[in-house]
Amino acid sequence: MRKSRTPRGPAAVGSALVLTLAVAACGSTKNDSSTSSGSGGASTSASADTGKANPNAPYKKGMKVVQIPKQLGNPYEDIEDNGTKKAVEEVGGTFVRKGPTDAGASTQVPIIQSSTQTKPDAIVIAGNDPDAVAPALKQAAARGIKVVAQDSDVAPDARKVFINQASSEEIGRDEVRLLGQQIGYKGQIAILSATANATNQNTWIKFMKDELTKPKYKDMKLVKVAYGDDDDQKSFQQTQGLIQAYPKLAGIISPTTVGIAAAGRYLSKSPQKGKIKLTGLGTPNQMRKFVKDGTVEAFELWNPADVGYLGGYATAALVSGQITGAEGETFKAGHLGTRKIGANGEVILGPPTRFNKANIDKFDF
Amino acid sequence: MPDLATSSPRDPAASAAGAADGAPPRGRGGAAALLRWEVLIAGLILVTCVVGQAISSQFLTTDSFTTGSLDLSEIALMALPLALVIVAAEIDLSIASVLGLSSAVMAYLWNQGLPIELIAPICIVVGGLCGAFNGLLVTRLGLPSLAVTIGTLALFRGLAFVVIGDASITDFPTDWTDRAFGNFAGTFVPNTIVLFAVLAVAFAVLLHATPFGRSIFAVGANEEAAWFSGLRVKRIKLTLFILSGAVAGLAGVVISLRNSTAAANVGTGFELTTVAAVVLGGVSIFGGRGTIGGVVLALLLLGGIQKALTLSDSISSYWIQIVTGALLIGSVLGPNLVQRAREARSHASRSRGSWPPRLGPDQARPLEEDA
Numbered sequence: 001m002r003k004s005r006t007p008r009g010p011a012a013v014g015s016a017l018v019l020t021l022a023v024a025a026c027g028s029t030k031n032d033s034s035t036s037s038g039s040g041g042a043s044t045s046a047s048a049d050t051g052k053a054n055p056n057a058p059y060k061k062g063m064k065v066v067q068i069p070k071q072l073g074n075p076y077e078d079i080e081d082n083g084t085k086k087a088v089e090e091v092g093g094t095f096v097r098k099g100p101t102d103a104g105a106s107t108q109v110p111i112i113q114s115s116t117q118t119k120p121d122a123i124v125i126a127g128n129d130p131d132a133v134a135p136a137l138k139q140a141a142a143r144g145i146k147v148v149a150q151d152s153d154v155a156p157d158a159r160k161v162f163i164n165q166a167s168s169e170e171i172g173r174d175e176v177r178l179l180g181q182q183i184g185y186k187g188q189i190a191i192l193s194a195t196a197n198a199t200n201q202n203t204w205i206k207f208m209k210d211e212l213t214k215p216k217y218k219d220m221k222l223v224k225v226a227y228g229d230d231d232d233q234k235s236f237q238q239t240q241g242l243i244q245a246y247p248k249l250a251g252i253i254s255p256t257t258v259g260i261a262a263a264g265r266y267l268s269k270s271p272q273k274g275k276i277k278l279t280g281l282g283t284p285n286q287m288r289k290f291v292k293d294g295t296v297e298a299f300e301l302w303n304p305a306d307v308g309y310l311g312g313y314a315t316a317a318l319v320s321g322q323i324t325g326a327e328g329e330t331f332k333a334g335h336l337g338t339r340k341i342g343a344n345g346e347v348i349l350g351p352p353t354r355f356n357k358a359n360i361d362k363f364d365f
Numbered sequence: 366m367p368d369l370a371t372s373s374p375r376d377p378a379a380s381a382a383g384a385a386d387g388a389p390p391r392g393r394g395g396a397a398a399l400l401r402w403e404v405l406i407a408g409l410i411l412v413t414c415v416v417g418q419a420i421s422s423q424f425l426t427t428d429s430f431t432t433g434s435l436d437l438s439e440i441a442l443m444a445l446p447l448a449l450v451i452v453a454a455e456i457d458l459s460i461a462s463v464l465g466l467s468s469a470v471m472a473y474l475w476n477q478g479l480p481i482e483l484i485a486p487i488c489i490v491v492g493g494l495c496g497a498f499n500g501l502l503v504t505r506l507g508l509p510s511l512a513v514t515i516g517t518l519a520l521f522r523g524l525a526f527v528v529i530g531d532a533s534i535t536d537f538p539t540d541w542t543d544r545a546f547g548n549f550a551g552t553f554v555p556n557t558i559v560l561f562a563v564l565a566v567a568f569a570v571l572l573h574a575t576p577f578g579r580s581i582f583a584v585g586a587n588e589e590a591a592w593f594s595g596l597r598v599k600r601i602k603l604t605l606f607i608l609s610g611a612v613a614g615l616a617g618v619v620i621s622l623r624n625s626t627a628a629a630n631v632g633t634g635f636e637l638t639t640v641a642a643v644v645l646g647g648v649s650i651f652g653g654r655g656t657i658g659g660v661v662l663a664l665l666l667l668g669g670i671q672k673a674l675t676l677s678d679s680i681s682s683y684w685i686q687i688v689t690g691a692l693l694i695g696s697v698l699g700p701n702l703v704q705r706a707r708e709a710r711s712h713a714s715r716s717r718g719s720w721p722p723r724l725g726p727d728q729a730r731p732l733e734e735d736a
Binding site: 109 | 426530532535620
């Protein structure tokens with residue numbers, strides 16, 4: 001006790017001192033770094049910010065691209081981001097990937113902000129929430145960083161180009177067609193989605209609902225849209241809940257790779273295996289065993305690596321000033337050939353591929 | 366607490382004296398220990414500055430402060446009343462769910478066409494009511510706050526989904542969202558942090574410079590003694606839970622405007638980071654000790670570490686969780702080890718016999734006891 005009392009005064013002084021030092025350190029470096037950021041920022045963005053597209057401009061040397069996936073540890077995103085990496089490296093750029101550990105609405109914001117500070121040429125993002133990330137992306141754009149959304153769009157005024165897997169309308173309608181064929185256009189169906197805010201899933205679901213209003217589907221009834229938050233455990237529980245709540249359920253559409261794999265895992269061990277039809281968007285590697293054991297008849301997906309690859313080339317073209325993101329501009333996309341920017345800055349990869357017992361072994365992703 | 370065990374003869378006297386003047390004699394030694402704890406945190410902040418700058422030349426910039434502090438806004442706000450709750454030897458784990466419920470209520474009312482100016486106070490009141498619910502269960506039914514607030518953690522989050530479902534509302538007026546996202550009058554300090562600073566001063570005054578604040582320490586140090594000395598223990602605790610809920614309600618408004626997104630699932634898991642910040646700030650998880658200043662320093666440290674790790678091109682975000690967890694354990698373990706070391710030393714010195722003490726008011730008591 002005695003010893004603890006004596007350092008009280010010095011300790012107070014010491015703490016004040018250390019704090020002053022810390023504040024001073026933070027304060028003093030602020031000035032020189034802000035001046036250096038000014039000059040550095042200007043030189044990197046000057047070539048690309050000229051406003052007019054020059055389709056023949058050479059690829060910018062040493063281009064640095066930061067990729068921000070929805071979350072880390074999502075196999076689909078991993079494949080997609082590797083595609084982006086491949087494209088970026090093909091044109092001689094450097095690629096960095098930074099993502100949040102969960103797919104919450106605002107978890108990408110700090111990463112966008114920190115990435116902005118490191119002044120890359122471009123940020124490629126799959127948005128968890130179109131609006132939550134928008135202010136941070138606009139700040140990045142204001143500093144001359146090109147923003148490309150891929151796979152899941154962000155607010156259109158917060159990005160230049162959006163790489164869409166396939167037309168959202170086509171995906172949504174085709175999922176319903178696929179399930180309709182499997183259940184004979186009859187019975188209760190449910191949707192197991194990702195997060196409630198997920199832009200892409202919500203757009204597809206909108207078109208699914210629209211497709212279901214057609215007379216052909218008058219005997220199919222959508223009873224519930226459940227959200228598994230792209231979390232394996234939660235998606236598994238949601239599947240369980242759906243089946244308990246709707247004993248007459250005929251089919252489930254899960255337009256997310258995490259959801260369909262979790263639902264497949266549940267169904268493959270349940271008495272409803274093969275009776276409740278499961279379809280949606282999944283990767284062949286995750287779904288192979290469920291297709292082979294009869295849990296799943298058919299599902300579909302585009303090639304996520306190609307989505308990323310297309311995104312990588314669009315980014316390079318944008319950074320190099322070959323495109324500005326305006327409708328009608330074209331750019332070269334490596335092995336995918338020449339691609340065109342559509343309305344709203346959207347570039348569409350193409351129609352999804354259907355996977356079933358017959359063809360699944362031809363795919364490895 | 367453990368030092369009482371070693372010196373049991375003076376135990377009753379010490380606690381009686383503590384109850385009488387609201388500041389146990391042990392508290393003076395505790396204050397010194399806390400000061401040292403704050404120095405340690407300040408030192409760690411310095412280390413973070415050095416390491417952060419080594420990770421990225423962008424670390425020591427106003428940009429880092431702006432964005433790093435903005436990310437912690439809501440956690441920082443909720444840490445203030447939580448510090449008081451923990452000083453009173455209780456805990457509130459429902460804060461992040463109250464934040465979510467507040468966000469959901471905000472979305473609902475906005476859909477009903479109410480203006481933000483009216484919605485914000487309503488959300489704060491809703492938060493306060495949630496806090497009152499926690500407080501009543503703890504004080505009137507005598508339930509442990511850990512169990513109660515784990516229950517309401519699930520309950521309030523569930524209610525949030527009942528209110529707004531899976532929808533998210535994003536069409537808040539841009540002048541408000543800009544305000545929540547923007548900086549204060551041309552400086553690099555975010556508006557939300559200015560709000561935090563104002564509240565931090567208010568909570569610091571409340572805890573350290575008012576009779577109410579003293580009574581929080583008394584309740585946390587020894588609830589029974591506080592009760593016997595005439596403090597309205599239940600009312601004090603209830604007030605603290607209401608404060609905690611109300612500030613979480615406010616944080617729900619702030620995060621919804623800052624992200625331009627109100628939804629039932631916002632802020633999931635924030636309670637852990639908030640508890641980490643408070644405990645790291647030197648607030649004893651067993652109650653009776655802590656300062657708002659320490660909590661502010663701990664927030665700076667956490668923010669600095671998060672910023673440094675997100676600035677790195679190669680460090681995965683998972684490390685933020687690992688480092689935060691390690692710091693939390695360290696902050697509980699650290700004082701414990703110091704305490705044990707001190708006990709061991711006092712044992713040793715006692716067996717050697719006490720050296721002649723210098724005369725001073727502080728030394729009076731031990732001398733009497735030794736005699």
